[in-house]
Amino acid sequence: MTTLDRDSKGRFISDEDARQRRTSAVKLGLAATAGAAIGMMALFGRRTASQAPTILAGDWPQALAAEHKAVLKLFDAIEATQTRAVARRTMLLAQLKHALAKHAIEEENAIYPALRDAGRADAAESLIRDHGDVKHFLYDLENMPKNAPEFLETIKAFRHEIETHMREEEERDFPALKAQLSEDQNRKLTRQMNREGFKLA
Ligand SMILES: [Fe+2]
Ligand SMILES: [Fe+2]
Incomplete structure (x- = not known):
């Protein structure tokens, strides 16, 4: 042996x-x-x-606008639920939370730092504060009984805030940043944003 x-x-x-x-x-x-x-x-x-719709939407401002639209569709679906539809509300809220988490990572890890680098720190700070409010709304909704009378009121107030934020991004800050960057820098930013989104997709 x-x-x-x-x-x-x-x-x-x-x-x-x-x-x-x-x-x-x-x-x-x-x-x-x-x-x-x-x-x-x-x-x-x-x-x-999961990341394909964002990638296919085009460059970074178009991609983020497409995600905004998808998020608003989820708000539509939640607002259309009956008070007793607790399981559906829970499921849709989970989808909303995931979509917003991915979207926030793309913006916070790629777009907002680029805004700062382009000399637009004030805009970046204001937008990131809004993301804090978004998380607070999600936290409140998560901890609320899904058949609570204030559930839909909270959803409506949340939607109002987030639509204002989306408008500021789509109509003011994103076009300004895109115009300030070269074609090459915009292409690189689109790639970077998709890489970040892919991590949470
Ligand atoms: Fe944002
Ligand atoms: Fe956004």
Whole structure:
């Protein structure tokens, strides 16, 4: 016996047993690696599908405007629910939360820093404060019974605030930044924004 492999009781085992053990371990390792690769591919596919509408919408201001529209559709759907539709309200709220989290990462990690670099720090700070309000609305809604009488009132107030924020971005700050950047810088910013969105897609 030349092997130093031992069994579970600490006894030495034969070369053949040791070889079989190693083969099984390698097979298990390969299966785990293949499983992980399939998992990664599934995750990558799901994220690609989730980020696709943003990517296909065009450059960064068009992409973010398309996400604004999608968010407003979710508000429409929530506002159309009956008080007793607790499960549907919970599901739609989760979708809204996810869409806004992804959108905020894209803006806060790419667009707002670019606004600052372009000498528009005041605009960036005001917009980021609005994002704090958005999170507060989401927090309140999350902690509220979904059939509470104030649920829809809170949704309406939230929508009013977020629509004002979206208008400021779409009509004032984003066109100004886009005009200030070169074609190349805008292309780079679009890529960077999509990379950030992909992380949370
Ligand atoms: Fe924003
Ligand atoms: Fe936005």
